[in-house]
Amino acid sequence: MTGQPVWRSTPACSGAADVFFPLEGGYTALNAAKAICAGCDVIDQCAAYVDELERDVCIQLGVWAGRSQNERQAARREERRLARRQEARERYQSAAS
Numbered sequence: 001m002t003g004q005p006v007w008r009s010t011p012a013c014s015g016a017a018d019v020f021f022p023l024e025g026g027y028t029a030l031n032a033a034k035a036i037c038a039g040c041d042v043i044d045q046c047a048a049y050v051d052e053l054e055r056d057v058c059i060q061l062g063v064w065a066g067r068s069q070n071e072r073q074a075a076r077r078e079e080r081r082l083a084r085r086q087e088a089r090e091r092y093q094s095a096a097s
């Protein structure tokens, strides 16, 4: 992945980096960023973008697509858990047939 994707040229968070990467303020600060994401026209593209970045390159800090870093990590763990369960189910069904 190289450069900035086109959809990032005018997202709802433009110029609000301090809101999306709060150094303090806890949940109140995170919720301020999430509220902006909730009205963003490119939230789906943003979610796909950060998902790819975090899988391939590095962990991204801050709020992206309405999720904190911890929430994104938890979603990926759940995704992996479901994939393992599905894989085990398919192995069992294959062995049983």
Ligand code: SF4
Pocket: 011, 012, 013, 014, 020, 036, 037, 038, 040, 041, 042, 043, 046, 047, 063, 064, 065, 066
């Ligand atoms: S979803 Fe949130 S972080 Fe992503 S581009 Fe929109 S406002 Fe910015």
